[in-house]
Amino acid sequence: MFDRNALQFDSVFPVPLFRYRWPDSEPLNESLRAAIFAREQESPGQVRSNVGGWQSTEDFQKWTGAAGQTLLSRIGEMVNQATSLLLLPQSNVPAFRWKMAIWANVNRARQFNQMHFHPGSTWSGTYYVDSGDAPPPGNTSAGCISFMNPNLAASMSFFTSILPQTLVVPPEAGLMILFPSYLPHTVYPYEGERPRISVAFNVLKDPYP
Numbered sequence: 001m002f003d004r005n006a007l008q009f010d011s012v013f014p015v016p017l018f019r020y021r022w023p024d025s026e027p028l029n030e031s032l033r034a035a036i037f038a039r040e041q042e043s044p045g046q047v048r049s050n051v052g053g054w055q056s057t058e059d060f061q062k063w064t065g066a067a068g069q070t071l072l073s074r075i076g077e078m079v080n081q082a083t084s085l086l087l088l089p090q091s092n093v094p095a096f097r098w099k100m101a102i103w104a105n106v107n108r109a110r111q112f113n114q115m116h117f118h119p120g121s122t123w124s125g126t127y128y129v130d131s132g133d134a135p136p137p138g139n140t141s142a143g144c145i146s147f148m149n150p151n152l153a154a155s156m157s158f159f160t161s162i163l164p165q166t167l168v169v170p171p172e173a174g175l176m177i178l179f180p181s182y183l184p185h186t187v188y189p190y191e192g193e194r195p196r197i198s199v200a201f202n203v204l205k206d207p208y209p
Helices: 026-042 065-086 152-157
Strands: 018-021 097-107 112-116 123-130 145-148 166-169 175-180 185-187 196-206
Touching: 018 065, 026 065, 026 097, 026 123, 026 196, 065 097, 065 123, 065 175, 065 196
Parallel strands: none
Antiparallel strands: 018 175, 097 196, 112 185, 123 175, 123 196, 145 166, 145 185
């Protein structure tokens, strides 16, 4: 007779993903919103994974002033806390130095980001300055970020109709999401009228990798 209690189960190679909603973020978000809209009027930005929308260049700290420095500090704190928690079972973990690249995103109606990942970095993340309007009835994923199982072989062959292959996270003002840069993700088309504003970032461990 099989003893189920003696069955050892290991969840190997898990993908870490951290979420934290920063309290009392309204004044910071107001300052960031004003700076981002002003920059959008001055700069054509760049096109990467975005289909429509505006994406700034990666000189975010230069034109966001004190608000940008506050967000930079929050990113650093989140990265340190998450890394410490992730590596807690390990021994002899060195202190890391980090290099950051940060940019802003503004999405309006029917604009989105194609599936992509961020090669050449350790962590990636996003911070929501303004979540925009709520999704319309019947399309609750509109404007949400969606993460895809990075194990493509498993996503094609291992209980694909039963085990979830994506994680959909709704935007929320003050929410910061941190994930490994190799994790594929997309942003579904936004269906609101008020612009949805986010700040994305890459964090590179020095020395890398």
